[in-house]
Amino acid sequence: MASNFAIRTNGLTKQYGQAVAVNKLDLTIKAGQFYGLLGPNGAGKTTTIHMLTTMTSPTQGDAWIAGQSVLTDPVAIRGTVGLVFQDSALDRMMTVDENLKFAAALYKLPPKQATARIEELLTIFGLENKRHMKLVALSGGQRRAVDIARGVLHRPDVLFLDEPTIGLDLPNRRAIWRFVEQLRKEEGMTVFLTTHYLEEAEACDWVDFIQKGKLQQGGSPNTLIRGLATYILEIDCADTEAVYHKLSADFGQPIWEDNHLSFRVIDNKVDFSQLQKSLGNAVNSLQWRKPNLNDVYLWTVCPPQTGAVV
Numbered sequence: 617m618a619s620n621f622a623i624r625t626n627g628l629t630k631q632y633g634q635a636v637a638v639n640k641l642d643l644t645i646k647a648g649q650f651y652g653l654l655g656p657n658g659a660g661k662t663t664t665i666h667m668l669t670t671m672t673s674p675t676q677g678d679a680w681i682a683g684q685s686v687l688t689d690p691v692a693i694r695g696t697v698g699l700v701f702q703d704s705a706l707d708r709m710m711t712v713d714e715n716l717k718f719a720a721a722l723y724k725l726p727p728k729q730a731t732a733r734i735e736e737l738l739t740i741f742g743l744e745n746k747r748h749m750k751l752v753a754l755s756g757g758q759r760r761a762v763d764i765a766r767g768v769l770h771r772p773d774v775l776f777l778d779e780p781t782i783g784l785d786l787p788n789r790r791a792i793w794r795f796v797e798q799l800r801k802e803e804g805m806t807v808f809l810t811t812h813y814l815e816e817a818e819a820c821d822w823v824d825f826i827q828k829g830k831l832q833q834g835g836s837p838n839t840l841i842r843g844l845a846t847y848i849l850e851i852d853c854a855d856t857e858a859v860y861h862k863l864s865a866d867f868g869q870p871i872w873e874d875n876h877l878s879f880r881v882i883d884n885k886v887d888f889s890q891l892q893k894s895l896g897n898a899v900n901s902l903q904w905r906k907p908n909l910n911d912v913y914l915w916t917v918c919p920p921q922t923g924a925v926v
């Protein structure tokens with residue numbers, strides 16, 4: 617297996633009894649890429665990461681990390697991957713420094729090397745002044761930063777981040793992304809991310825959607841977004857049926873939520889003010905905006921139900 621692929625899977629499958637959590641996944645992720653696996657709760661994201669990091673065995677298929685098989689080389693793989701899970705692996709009653717030293721010992725890093733690496737990571741994560749604080753005393757964002765630092769102590773080739781920003785507020789989410797970006801730049805790590813905050817995945821080189829264990833359409837976020845629409849037209853309707861009948865011939869099936877309709881607009885020459893005038897009193901407000909990955913998900917992974925709205 618060529619090892620310029622950081623990750624490769626072939627028919628990777630996990631079944632729990634009759635339930636198929638991950639269904640014949642075929643992935644190739646090049647070294648150094650920032651990859652996003654996106655999907656709703658229960659789609660199979662965590663199970664995929666568990667198989668790729670040898671925490672659970674596939675029931676069918678195989679996967680390779682830097683050319684090593686999860687079936688035959690699990691020990692080698694554990695040395696080349698870093699993991700950051702939703703449930704923290706840290707001890708909250710220990711200080712930042714103690715947690716990182718403890719983890720370094722588990723990784724069997726020689727003490728001198730461990731101290732240097734911990735210093736380096738405390739600097740990247742802006743935690744130099746917090747090193748003697750117990751984790752309970754830190755903010756959620758700072759604790760997550762320590763979690764990531766712990767996950768990369770041994771300079772893994774591939775870093776797995778399972779919903780790393782869940783439960784964090786926006787400034788902390790941004791900070792976490794800055795740290796990840798810095799790690800990627802300075803250490804050339806491949807990053808395998810799962811998230812259901814889809815807008816965060818727009819920095820990925822490539823994203824795939826997963827739904828009920830099956831891989832859906834994937835691509836670079838830009839290509840997916842550009843391929844979806846030029847604009848998303850959002851309309852609060854006074855007369856929803858009237859707006860629907862007037863616009864669906866031109867713009868196709870909308871997403872319909874109560875009295876709100878969203879249409880995909882592919883043509884970039886639409887005169888929206890004119891359109892609003894022509895709809896008159898049927899419309900309370902009309903806005904248009906650039907599409908994003910959430911829209912790609914809504915339209916292509918969960919497409920509008922034809923006929924369900926009339």
Ligand SMILES: Nc1ncnc2c1ncn2[C@@H]1O[C@H](COP(=O)(O)OP(=O)(O)O)[C@@H](O)[C@H]1O
Nearest residue numbers: 632636637655656657658659660661662663664
């Ligand atoms: N240990 C397990 N035993 C039985 N079913 C499981 C187990 N772990 C996960 N599942 C099921 O597998 C599916 C995928 O779960 P998961 O990978 O955790 O999804 P995600 O991370 O995308 O939310 C879900 O239906 C979940 O209930």
Ligand SMILES: [Mg+2]
Nearest residue numbers: 661662663778
């Ligand atoms: Mg999960």
